Amino acid sequence: MTILNWKLLTAFEAVARHRNFTRAARELNVQQPAVSRRVAELESDLGVRLLERTRPYAALTREGEVLYRAISGSVLQVNSAVEQVRCQPDRNTVTINTTIGFASCYLMKRLPAFRALHPDISIELISRDKNDSYASDTDVVIVFDHPDKLPGIHKTAIFGETMVAVAHPKIAAAIKNRLCAVMDHPLLCLTMGIHADDWRTYFTGTDLEPRTPGPEQKFTSFMVYLQAALNGEGVMLGWETLLQDSFDLGQLAPVTDRRVETQRGYFACLMPRVENKPSAKIFIDWISSLAQATCEHVEFG
Incomplete structure (x- = not known):
């Protein structure tokens, strides 16, 4: 069984998701040549080409598509798990439950801005294809649904x-x-x-x-x-x-x-157990403000 280097896989996943080496490097906080080397090393280990290096965007090969589909959700889940187990005694953690699609296409690219604004708040991200059941230890649920079918005690629209x-x-x-x-x-x-x-x-x-x-x-x-x-x-x-x-x-x-x-949309929902947790409300206020430039901000209950 081949054991692959996690650093190489995360570099490939970021390039495959962005279709761009520069954007991937920015997300991973490394230089673009480092990302290119990691992807090349992964291709060498596997003996196949994973990406066609076209400009300005990289394109997945057939083998690249197979690998990306297999690891895209796993990378998010492992990164969330690392955040969860990392020793951070002085940080206030907010647990966010959302779908892989929302996390990948919207939230992950915007979380660095939240961390810059609130370095004292740590985000633990729980993601899956569907989030129609919510663990008792979740602080905020981000869900796509009708306004009258939302969980939690406080619901705020992110975008319709x-x-x-x-x-x-x-x-x-x-x-x-x-x-x-x-x-x-x-x-x-x-x-x-x-x-x-x-x-x-x-x-x-x-x-x-x-x-x-x-x-x-x-x-x-x-x-x-x-x-x-x-x-x-x-x-x-x-x-x-x-x-x-x-x-x-x-x-x-x-x-x-x-x-x-x-009438449907994406909503941030505060769960009952954190009714008096200021950091959870800070996160909800922040994410609901992101789309205000183009979407009406609506609150429910």
């Missing part, structure tokens, strides 16, 4: 749902902002309960009816669903604010101008 159809830029260019042309491409589908009818919701008010997806178009993991869209396997439905970084990097693009707003 603006549903948008997105795809690899080559597919977006072929569709040319024609809604009917979306139907010419595979419609990728999240099959988790709350998302099962997303395409029907998106096409409401039009004369278009989404096709029943084939097995290869169904996904239960958001990160695998996202990777399929990044690979150019079809059109996915996403959330504009959540995917903004992918738009900025040129990895994905909206295929039409159609936007569908719903």
Whole structure:
């Protein structure tokens, strides 16, 4: 059994997630050549190429996609575990429960800013594909749902749902902002309960009816669903604010101008056990303020 160097795996995971060596180096707080060397060493150990080093973005090879899908969630979980067991007697820890998709696409890239503002508060991140059950030792739950179905004693909106159809830029260019042309491409589908009818919701008010997806178009993991869209396997439905970084990097693009707003959204929920814990409320106030420039800030109960 081959034992791989964790430092090499984390470097590859960061490059694969950002599709960019410089951004990965910035996240890992090292120089870009160091990241490049680590990825090259990992490729040498495995005997395969994991990345095509194109400019300005790196592209995953078939082998790279396989490895990235296997480790993307694990890296987040291990990093969270390290934070949990690290001896920090003088720091105030807030435990955050959220999905891997929200953590990977939104929260992880913004946490350094929170730590800079609040160096005395340590964040313990618990992430999984679905977070519909919450451990008794969780301080804050970040959940995607309807406002009337949220856990906790205090709920604050992070950003509401603006549903948008997105795809690899080559597919977006072929569709040319024609809604009917979306139907010419595979419609990728999240099959988790709350998302099962997303395409029907998106096409409401039009004369278009989404096709029943084939097995290869169904996904239960958001990160695998996202990777399929990044690979150019079809059109996915996403959330504009959540995917903004992918738009900025040129990895994905909206295929039409159609936007569908719903009552759902991402919410930060304070759990009963930390009602009087100031640091948990500080985190909630901070994360709900991030999207205020583009989204209305709404509080519930």
